[in-house]
Amino acid sequence: MIGKFIGVDLDGSKIRLCVIKRGFRKTELIRFIDIDIPDDGQSITNLLSYHLKKESIKTDIAVSIPSSPVSMRILSFPFSEAKKIDQVYNFELENASTLQTEDKINSYHLVGSKDGGADALVCMFKKEEVADTLSIFEEGGISPRVITYSPFALHALSDHFQTERPFVLLSIGQVATNFTLFNENGITRVRSSSAGLESIINKYSELSGLDPKTSKEKVLQGFTDTDDKVLRQAFTFLFSEIKKTLKFFEFDSKKGIENVILAGDAATFPGLVDQINNDINKDVSIVYIPDLGEQKSAVYLNSYALALYGSDSGSGKLNFRKDEYQFTSKDEETRKALLVPAMLLCALFLLILIRNGINYIRVNSEIKRLNAQIERSVKEVFPEVKVLVRPVDYMENQVKKVSGELDLIVGIKSGKTPLDIMRNLSTIVPANSSVTFDELKFTGDLSLRLKGRSKSYDDIAKVEKALNDSGFFEKVVRSSAGSALDKIKFEISLVIK
Structure with missing residues (x-):
């Protein structure tokens, strides 16, 4: 899609926007917008509406549903055409799932395979969660073109990661932690956990007896205080989820995973990378996207991915703007x-x-x-x-x-005949002249050309003068004269009156 597009990352008390501009050949990153949701109850709708309308954008928006999905499934097909998969995947999903789907909505992200088939990564949400997300925008006169789930949007950044594959991208957000498995084809598996920063802060407050505000400050300081056993306990559930998810991904893909990339607000916490590294015995690093830079890659990864994913007009993208929520x-x-x-x-x-x-x-x-x-x-x-x-x-x-x-x-x-001309020439040319005419040729109705020879230039000049004085010709022009052997050749153009 050519033009400006905005990715909106709704995550707890933070809203992050990324504005890009797609061209025919390249995509330009214009700006980031960071919105803190105030405690005074100011409407999220008003905040979003203000910033989006300031960018003159009301529809070219991709937003991620802030809650976790009800279910995620993988359906394999022997073909990869999106139109064919659209026709059969709901039927396949009903056979593969025991969930009641009347109050739910699903969509899928398509991943191709080497054998010509494809895997559909199906994601299911409650309809009310899609409706709630949509209402945040529609109340402000905004209608996002794409409603998706941020882990799937990371597929748009697949080519930016230089890490050896397979690897897991671990995004620790305010509300949830998302795990995304990448192989050579891009995203292959996604898992979500409730072990976000809010749950860690609440756990720290519960264990330490401190109020939530102080607990938040302690958690944000990271592992600068290595003796803070309470902080370690607060992160225990997250560490457990990481190990459990890695084992699940390794079992499912039948490949070992040695690399974990860390993203989200917690990625830059002091000492967190080392803590995770020691706990899971994997190579853990902080995400780096060249377009975003080292400082912003972890924090704005999701909003940037949403902007790229939503502005891509290709098929096989996870988008809940369907059925009653059709854009x-x-x-x-x-x-x-x-x-x-x-x-x-x-x-x-x-x-x-x-x-x-x-x-x-x-x-x-x-x-x-x-x-x-x-x-x-x-x-x-x-x-x-x-x-x-x-x-x-x-x-x-x-x-x-x-x-x-x-x-x-x-x-x-209708004019003079060659015989008439010859007769006149014989009377006009002086009798004692050495001039001899070799050719007489009509070049038009009243024009002719004479070619001849003479022993002297004087005789030629006398003949030319005699022709002029005869009154028979309107125009007499000697066009050329030159010596040849012992005689002088000449050419005279004439126009008859």
Whole structure:
């Protein structure tokens, strides 16, 4: 999709926006917007509406549902065409799931495989969660084009990761922690856990007896105090979830996982990377995306991925704007209103095109018939011609030549004849002159050219003067003269009165 697009990451008390601009060849990162949700009860809708309208964007938005899905399934198909999968995957899902789906909505992210088939990573949410997410925007006059789930949006950044695959991207957010498994094809598995920062802070408050605000400050300090056993206990559930998920991914993919990439607000906590590394005995590093830079990669990863994922118009993307939540905008409604007139106009244009095409074929056939007839006629008149590429043009050229010759003959017949000219020349040229005329040629109705020889330039000049003084010629011009052997050749152009 060409133009500006915004990714919106709704995560607890934080809202992060990423504005990008897609072009034909490259994508430009314009800016990040960080919104803290105040404690005074100010509407999230008003905050979002203000910033989105400031960017002059009301529909080109991708947002992630902030809660965790009810279920995630994997359906394998022997084909990879999205249209075919759309037709059968709901039926396959009903057979594979025991969940009641009346109050739920599902969508899928398509992952291709080397054998020509595909895996559909199906994600299911309660309909009310999609409706709640959508209402945050619609109350402010905003209609996001894409409603998805952020772990799947990370597929848009698959080519940016240089880590050896398979690897797991671990995103610790405010509300939940998401695990995304990548292999050479991109995302292959996704898992979500409730072990987010809020649950860690609440656990710390419960264990230490401190109020939530102080507990939050302690957790945000990370593992700077290595003797803080309470903090270690508060993170125990998260560490347990990490180990359990890695084992599940390894068992499911039948491959060992040696690399874990850390993202989210907690990624930059002092000492957290070392704690996870020691606990799971894996190579743990903080995410780095060149376009975002080292400082912003962990925090703005999801919003950037959402912007890229949502603005990609390709098929097989996880999007809950379907069924009763189908995306429509004023532009879309206008398009639908104009669709019927546009189709009628296209039909009219098609009829005109067909009619003109039929006329063209008929006229072209007639032209070919006439060309063949003309070719036969030309060959009858000009039997020496064996091949005619363009008989009409050839006939026109021949007619022009004949007409020119006829005009010349008519002009000559209506004027002086060569005999008249010769007779006049014999009386005009001095008798004792050495001039001899070799050629007399008419070049037009009243123009002719004389070629001759003489022993001297004086005799030629005398002849030229005699012709001028005769009164018989309107114009006398000696155009050339030159020596040849013992005589001088000359040429004189004449115009008869």
